[in-house]
Amino acid sequence: MNLPETFQALVVDKKGEDVEASVQTLNFDDLPEGDVTIKVHYSSVNYKDGLASIPNGNIVKEYPFVPGIDLAGEVVQSEDDRYNEGDKVIVTSYELGVSHYGGYSEYARVPGDWIVPLPENLTMKEAMTFGTAGFTAALSIDKMEQNGQEPSQGTVLVSGATGGVGSMATAMLAKKGYHVTASTGKETEHDYLKKLGASEIVSREDVTPEKIRPLSKQKWAGAVDPVGGETLAAILSNTQYGGNVAVSGLTAGVKVPTTVFPFILRSVNLLGIDSVYHPQEQRLKLWERLASDLKPETVLEEMTEEITLDELPQTLGQILQAQTRGRTVVKL
Known part of the structure; x- marks a missing residue:
């Protein structure tokens, strides 16, 4: 050439x-x-x-x-x-x-x-619509499923839902049949999130109150959290017994003011998500999933x-x- x-x-x-x-x-x-x-x-x-x-x-x-x-x-x-x-x-x-x-x-x-x-079922533009954000969302869902997450267990929360990881996670979870609650601080984007498949939309304040209790009402069967900080602490406090929380970001900060209670009293699983050095063999398999069962074709555009x-x-x-x-x- x-x-x-x-x-x-x-x-x-x-x-x-x-x-x-x-x-x-x-x-x-x-x-x-x-x-x-x-x-x-x-x-x-x-x-x-x-x-x-x-x-x-x-x-x-x-x-x-x-x-x-x-x-x-x-x-x-x-x-x-x-x-x-x-x-x-x-x-x-x-x-x-x-x-x-x-x-x-x-x-x-x-x-x-x-x-x-x-992968055969992806165009180059679709691959970049996913990109690192889509790969991170897919990795979050994949790890949750490996840890037993199923749609029948209840609602899965997605924080920062209008961002790259959040938008992707919302659409992917909806395609897989999960009841998705999307959290956002942007009131103008509710229609957008519904088009992606969100069943319910809540504000940031609904997820992260001013005072975060060590344990609060069990709301979420699981969560995809690209936000971190106090938001992650609040999510852990509200996660159901045995639920999975996949964290991949820090836009709300790096400090997580939580306690051991969600882990030792409710058996909550905190799953760390790193897409940068994810092993190549597993990376190849996950891209195949992005071209098949995790590909939300109707809403990519x-x-x-x-x-x-x-x-x-x-x-x-x-x-x-x-x-x-x-x-x-x-x-x-």
């Missing part, structure tokens, strides 16, 4: 104490080492990507840098026997967009061990906004201010 001499990428660079993000022209010598070079068709926007665009985000280690923790594209060069020119592939997590140039670039070069072949590389800096700022909903896909 004939490759261009140059290509476009979003580059973040430190100017004094500030960080600037702009679309710049790069060449292939600018890319980091890797076994496989990919023509990127789509990337996506995650909270972590927003952090990569600000001075104190604690994501980027060296500047200048190309962020973007997700990408889907087509192999154009490969030194890895597993991948050939023309193969459609996905890369999410590992060091992509953190210490290794990421997906906000028309071309990327990565280690072959980071790559997942695109409903939760997706498509933008260009030039629009990306503004969107990165918006996701940090909780001004986005669902998933934003970047077309390269």
Whole structure:
């Protein structure tokens, strides 16, 4: 395949104490080492990507840098026997967009061990509609099910339900037949959440009261929580006996003011969700689930906004201010 001499990428660079993000022209010598070079068709926007665009985000280690923790594209060069020119592939997590140039670039070069072949029932755009957020939601549900979660046990709460992980979890759980209660602080988004499959919508205050008791009324058979902080403490307090709570985020903070009571008196299970270093064999299986039983086909478009590389800096700022909903896909 004939490759261009140059290509476009979003580059973040430190100017004094500030960080600037702009679309710049790069060449292939600018890319980091890797076994496989990919023509990127789509990337996506995650909270972590927003952090990569600000001075104190604690994501980027060296500047200048190309962020973007997700990408889907087509192999154009490969030194890895597993991948050939023309193969459609996905890369999410590992060091992509953190210490290794990421997906906000028309071309990327990565280690072959980071790559997942695109499943047959997914387009590249659908793969990035899922991205890290969708993979995290799927991993949360998968772990809950491995721990015995079933729709017959009762209502499952999704906190931060208009965000990427929350939107995905709401739609996936609804498809699997769960009664989903979606929590959001955005009153204008109730119709959106109902379209995703939420049976009930509650406010943040309904989930997280001013005073959180060590144990309170048993409301939730389980929960997907990408929020953390006091919200997680309140969820644990209200989880039914033997329920599963999958936590994957910290937008409400890192401190969880809870006690041992939910765990030793109600046998509540707190499941930690890390999508970054999830084992590759299990990662492949989970992407197959995202292309089959966890794929909420009818609402993928409903939760997706498509933008260009030039629009990306503004969107990165918006996701940090909780001004986005669902998933934003970047077309390269």
